[in-house]
Amino acid sequence: AKQEGRQCYRFFTQEMQARSARNLQLVNALRHALDRSQLQVHYQPQISMRDGAIIGAEALLRWQHPELGMVSPAEFIPVAEGSGLILPIGEWVLRCAVQQAKAWVNEGFGPLIMAVNLSAVQFRHPDLPELVTRILDEEGLPPEYLELELTEGVAMHNPQSAIAVMNNLQERGVRMSIDDFGTGYSSLSYLKEFKVYKLKIDQSFVRDISTDPEDKVIVSAIINLAKSLGLKTIAEGVETEGQQAFLREQGCDEMQGYLFSKPVSAEQFDALLKQGFAA
Ligand code: C2E
Numbered sequence: 576a577k578q579e580g581r582q583c584y585r586f587f588t589q590e591m592q593a594r595s596a597r598n599l600q601l602v603n604a605l606r607h608a609l610d611r612s613q614l615q616v617h618y619q620p621q622i623s624m625r626d627g628a629i630i631g632a633e634a635l636l637r638w639q640h641p642e643l644g645m646v647s648p649a650e651f652i653p654v655a656e657g658s659g660l661i662l663p664i665g666e667w668v669l670r671c672a673v674q675q676a677k678a679w680v681n682e683g684f685g686p687l688i689m690a691v692n693l694s695a696v697q698f699r700h701p702d703l704p705e706l707v708t709r710i711l712d713e714e715g716l717p718p719e720y721l722e723l724e725l726t727e728g729v730a731m732h733n734p735q736s737a738i739a740v741m742n743n744l745q746e747r748g749v750r751m752s753i754d755d756f757g758t759g760y761s762s763l764s765y766l767k768e769f770k771v772y773k774l775k776i777d778q779s780f781v782r783d784i785s786t787d788p789e790d791k792v793i794v795s796a797i798i799n800l801a802k803s804l805g806l807k808t809i810a811e812g813v814e815t816e817g818q819q820a821f822l823r824e825q826g827c828d829e830m831q832g833y834l835f836s837k838p839v840s841a842e843q844f845d846a847l848l849k850q851g852f853a854a
């Protein structure tokens with residue numbers, strides 16, 4: 576058993592070494608990603624269940640590295656958070672998205688809500704509310720066109736201070752939504768105090784909605800909970816007509832997913848808007 580334990584330990588450290596080598600490689604590469612123009616923001620349409628119109632966009636970061644290739648945000652966002660690089664990168668995403676939203680409003684595609692993901696590190700930074708207002712002012716976008724997506728974990732880490740930051744942002748006119756709703760731990764009593772206006776139903780519940788009775792129950796419970804609290808709902812990861820039909824029947828307000836479109840470049844999104852899917 577002792578022998579096994581030692582082998583197990585060796586295997587563990589090798590794996591850890593490999594992981595931290597990759598981490599180091601990513602941090603070093605990420606440091607230059609911004610000034611070497613390797614980052615891009617893509618946009619995924621958010622669709623009204625009522626009439627199928629595009630009513631919003633979620634900004635999603637893309638990183639194309641010359642040697643590493645396309646690195647998934649699921650891998651590099653945690654690295655960016657751990658190294659503090661998420662602050663300059665997050666600010667850059669926010670400015671890109673706000674600029675783009677302004678351009679679409681100018682083209683006559685308003686009201687189009689631009690949703691931007693906020694990491695915990697950004698949310699806890701004391702200058703966040705001012706930074707958001709400054710970017711909106713500089714780019715000339717009315718605050719109600721911006722929505723910030725927070726996960727339950729970010730809000731529940733320190734609920735009292737989260738409530739204060741949310742109140743501050745709300746007073747500035749910015750909307751907030753809870754991302755990946757249902758996967759984290761959020762107390763229902765806090766949900767009432769959080770100044771969010773929309774719940775994003777996590778795609779893990781949406782995936783098997785057509786076949787799994789438990790997922791059906793969970794999704795319909797989330798929609799009803801949101802309704803009774805006066806919140807809107809959007810379902811993520813909608814890929815099939817069957818999922819869409821169930822969500823519509825349950826009274827879900829909006830959807831986002833490959834059924835309509837994957838995240839696309841600003842140019843491609845522009846083309847979707849011009850095809851007449853806009854409100
Ligand atoms: P998320 O915020 O939950 O974003 C939704 C993810 O689901 C995106 O993955 C999107 O491309 C994917 N998705 C959309 N529709 C479908 C579908 O129908 N089926 C499936 N299977 N997937 C779908 P992506 O772009 O790889 O992003 C992964 C995560 O990385 C995001 O999850 C978010 O947590 C984080 N992320 C991405 N961009 C940013 C950013 O600018 N800032 C921060 N802080 N995080 C970001």
Ligand code: CA
Binds near residue numbers: 633692724754
């Ligand atoms: Ca999101």
Ligand code: CA
Binds near residue numbers: 777778
């Ligand atoms: Ca999500």
Ligand code: CA
Binds near residue numbers: 755
């Ligand atoms: Ca997620």
